[in-house]
Amino acid sequence: MLGGIAKAIFGSSNDRYVKSLGSIVAKINDFEPTISVMTDTELANQTVLFRTRLAEGEKLDNLLPEAFATVREAASRTLGQRHYDTQLIGGIVLHRGEIAEMRTGEGKTLVATLACYLNALPGDGVHVVTVNDYLAQRDAGWMGQVYRFLGLTVGVVIPDIGEDNRREAYAADITYGTNNEFGFDYLRDNMKYDRGQMVQRPFNFGIVDEVDSILIDEARTPLIISGPTDDKSELYMLVDAVVKQFTAEDYEKDEKQKSIILTEDGTEKAERMLEDAGLLEGDNLYDIENTQVVHHLNQSLRANVMFRRDTDYIEKDGKIVIIDEFTGRMMDGRRWSDGLHQAVEAKEGVAIEPENQTMASITFQNFFRMYPKLSGMTGTAATEASEFFDIYKMNVVTIPTNVPVQRIDEEDEFYKNTTDKFAAIAKSIAEKAKIGQPVLVGTVSIEKSELLSEFLTKEGVKHEVLNARFHEREAHIVAQAGSLGAVTIATNMAGRGTDIQLGGNVEFRVGDELAEMPDGPERVAAIAKIKAEVAEDKAKVLAAGGLFVLGTERHESRRIDNQLRGRSGRQGDPGLSRFYLSLDDDLLRIFGPDTMFSKMMNNNIPDGEAIGSKWLSKAIETAQKKVEARNYDVRKQVVEYDDVMNDQRKVIYEQRSDIMDADTVDDVVVDMRAETVNNIVADACPPDSYPEQWDVEAMDIRVTDILGLDLPLADWVAEEGIDAEKLEHRIQEAADASIAAKSDDLDPETWISVEKSIMLQNLDHHWKEHLATLDALRQVIHLRAYAQKTPINEYKREAFVLFERMLEAIREDVTKVLAHAQFGFNPPTDLPQMPDIFTTHFDALSGDDDSADTDAGGGYGFITTRLPPMQIVQPDPEETLGMDPAEWEGRVSRNSPCPCGSGQKYKHCHGAL
Known part of the structure; x- marks a missing residue:
């Protein structure tokens, strides 16, 4: 109680901290009259003067007010955008190595220019980390205008650029790229044999855009670089022969988790059989020397006991093909990891394909902790503040909005089942579409998006369905989600980093509609017409109540829900948000069928009728907190082991x-x-x-x-x-x-x-x-x-x-x-080349490999050893491939262009597995 009274009088610790930064903002504003009258040449020359002062021993913090004022003026001249005072506060927070939580539409991309410029002055490089390649390219080109005006160099690291281009991009003062690209380049650099082959410089300062997505959501799975291993077919078959002699008394199984462990008698039996097969070192199965054998034994047990033919997999053309447990579809090309797929192949007696072996890996937690100074920005970080501090030692600072938020967040509506819920959602969307109010619908999966699309089609509502796989197209659709009467269905994570402007986005419309029109009077007139149409539509959308954000399900994390809500109500615009829930939702199922929810809803609510209650919403929030705590424990354990x-x-x-x-x-x-x-x-x-x-x-x-x-x-x-x-x-x-x-x-x-x-x-x-x-x-x-x-x-x-x-x-x-x-006679002086490698980073939510297909191939540089003697051998550069694809295997790097001339990588063409 006393804490609440103190907070009401003095404000929260966050409020007091933000208020303390006001004096620095005042100093920045004091420089504006002096800097605003400078010529372009004088303004650009500020960079030279700042670097001279740094060389003479002055600290970055002392340069901050004048440097920030310089960036603000440069942005005003190049982009036509002047930083608000709240954005200056965000820039100070980023410079201090903290996380700036700023609502959607507050201009985080522009905020980053302040801290980027200041920290790039020493010349040690600044990395700006984005969630996808499209945003990396967009921001490098867009904000790069400010940096280049001030004499700094800008680089961007995206898939499929050569080693020389990567090295040049990392040598720039400011480098944009994705978390995956930065991480994989670090791992690849530490697999190279010469310093001159490496592309990265020592880390200095990093700013992570959408920091919660990258440092929390994507940090559940590590970055892995793998390569082909030695053939272990015989080992898999020997272990499989041992496992097939086990009886049900030799193990205990958990079908729900698809896990299995040997009993004490089973362990003794396994030790005897493995010893007879010559696979056991010593006489104890769990001695450290037998770690690999135990691993293969466990996987073979799972394959023989837990995985059923024609249910979990089928045999097709002599190969084991996984069956998706949710859709029942065959998943061609996908393989179970950790030797499980090879164990199933041994079980069924088909050809065993070699597994890929990890050659290098790192978690995002340990990768980003290598930066001497790291900061981040996002619209939603406060709910995970403790994790950010525990893992990364980064404080979360909530920055006030430039204009007070006008969005109305309504109570959740509960329904008995998914059918009732989606019918109500479709009806509500149809009503909003009639009055021209744009609707952004957030779903938790592609399947739910398609289901809702069917309901909307029945209602005759025109709509767009997209997901987070096609970033560039997605950005264009999401940018227009505020257009008059627009209905956009997106996964909850889709479209982040793209501003939804009411009435439509002029810049995107010009790019989409006038891409082929040359510069001239006609183009100027067309742009003016688009601006007028957007202004007219914005007035109508404002009258209709602004953007309506509709959530079809509560996510296990409050942060994801807040991300969706935050798409509405930018810069003081009116808006509305509401979540629709049902007893079938994953989160509600946590409580089980015999809980207060099912009893209340099944006994008291007629079919198709909704209930709204603050008490129910509070209970849901409590459930989310429990799940968040569990997920944090999982991530914390991953970090402990890594x-x-x-x-x-x-x-x-x-x-x-x-x-x-x-x-x-x-x-x-x-x-x-x-x-x-x-x-x-x-x-x-x-x-x-x-x-x-x-x-x-x-x-x-x-x-x-x-x-x-x-x-x-x-x-x-x-x-x-x-x-x-x-x-x-x-x-x-x-x-x-x-x-x-x-x-x-x-x-x-x-x-x-x-x-x-x-x-x-x-x-x-x-x-x-x-x-x-x-x-x-x-x-x-x-x-x-x-x-x-x-x-x-x-x-x-x-x-x-x-x-x-x-x-x-x-x-x-x-x-x-x-x-x-x-x-x-002619031993080589060149060091070996990097081997052929594969990069993987599985999306923790979708299970898809989002590593981007940018494997740094090269063919194997190798040493052929004979003991004795030893001869160091180099591949014959004059060796010709011929035109028979059967002869290319093993002689063409999997990431090289296919010799057939298709333009595809070899691994996607004639080298496809």
Whole structure:
């Protein structure tokens, strides 16, 4: 109670913070008289003056008032738009690395120019992250006018641009692009073999547009770069043969979750059979060495017990095709991940296609936390403020609107079932359409959009149906959603970043209707006519009550509902919003069939009749809060597990970077060799043991195998006074001498290149295998909870052990390859090319891969190894492909243009899987 009184008197902490920024806004306004009288040349020269002051030690914060005033004047001259004072507040918030929550229509795109310009002055680069490629291109071209006027360079990163263009875009002062493009470029850069091949600079400052969509909704799934793996067909078939011997008593299954676990007796049975098949290391199934086998065993169990032929999948033309559980349609081209599809193929005895193996991955949480300063903007962030601070250390600041909001948010209407609800929605839309009031309908899925479309067609209402897959077309339709009598059905997330203006959008209409008309008097007259029509229609729409936003279902997150509501009532326009709910809605089903909702609605409400109640709306909001909390816990757990991998990823990427930047890596190679020799001796000569107790035979085998040396170890061990340290010293000297003789046969530059190449390729190979093992470990670690152990702590412990083993294996393999290598007459000096890769990022809501088809291909740069000897081989550049498509497989990069001349990528044409 006291808190409420204090808030009423002094305002909320947000209100007080925003008010405190008023003094900075006043300083910006004080510069306006001086700056507004400058010539264009003088205004543009401000950038040079600011950079000079920075070079002399002045801080960005001191430059802020004058720099913001400069941007405001430049925007006024280039775009005809002058920043409001509330937009200046938004710019200050962005500069401080916070999230600016600004309602739809308040001009967030223009706000970003303030913080972008100021933070681009030091020359370290600014990234503006958008939700789709269309917005990245649009904003780079639109706001780029301001930056270029002031002498800054602007780049845009979109799919299907070459490496050189990407590098140039990242070198610009301000770079626009999508979250996926920035993330995948980071991963691809850390798979390259030369610093000059990399496209990104070190991160500096990032502004994330629609920050809630990118940092929360899309952060449920990681970015993954994968490539083809070794053929494991035999392993799948051997494990499948084991699983087919299990009986129902050997496992427990949960059909709802499609999960299955072995019983204690089943585990013992599996251990015996796997040992007989030669697949088990040691005698315990759950030893860390058997992580991969356990993973394949679990997937084979699921395939044999939980997945049914002709229900979950069918066999067609010798391939396993998934059946969509909701529509019953075949999903050609889609495959289950994590080896499940291969397990089903083994079960049915069809050809097993190799799975793609993860080569690099990162979550958006860990990617964006690499920016030294990160800020964001959106219309809806306050409901997730705690998550933004916990994960990203970013405060959410709600910026007041320039003009008070006039929109009316009505109570929800409840109906018994979906049919009644959609009939009422169609009737309400028809009534609004008759009076010319535009209606924007938000649905939760494409299927619901199509269902509502059928109802509207019966009512004779003309309407547009769109979803979030075709961004550019979508933007044009949504831009005109405020036109007189327009009815637009969109998924709740559709059209974000596009302003809905009452009466229609002049700019979009000019672009759509006059695209072919050349400049001249006729075009000027046509534009004037469009402006007059829009002004006339706007007056009619205002009279009809503004934009009516209609929600067909409550989303599990209040934020998504607020996004939809926020499309109406921009810049003080009148508006209306209302949600229609039914007992069939997913959110209401959370309460179950025997709840207060079903009892009240089934007993008291006649068919087709609605009920509206503040109490019911409050109950729905409470349910949403519970679901939001659950989803946050899920995302938090994803971050906790990825943090373990992230620490290791940083170590590996830093090592790669050090190797690429080093003039020579000879000292690292020497240390690796010394560590390897130390391990060989330590394994054969335990501490406090006598020479006669040493395992000389095993040591001799390893010295020959790893170091390629034939040494008189038995004679050395027989010498009087010998100890392990002296023995290690002799082996080390012999190994160093052997490598020195080999390096003397090559010129120093070539030898350095060979060492770098071998180190990088071994690092990448073992890191890839390590990622696969961690993925498998992640799938089964939850079983530790049955032993009263905390899974995340167990994961951290075992991941650390696996990482240590990986580093040891890298040292040993590098030493082994260099020791056995024999080079041809013309060993290559070029480092290998990046392998063929696939990028994936699954949309958490739709399940679609939204990574954009921009795989950075290249063919395999490879080393063919023979031990002994070793020959470094390069592909023959003169090799011709011929015209038979059957001969192209394995010789054409999957992302290269198809040799048939179709213009498509090979993987989408003759190389389609």
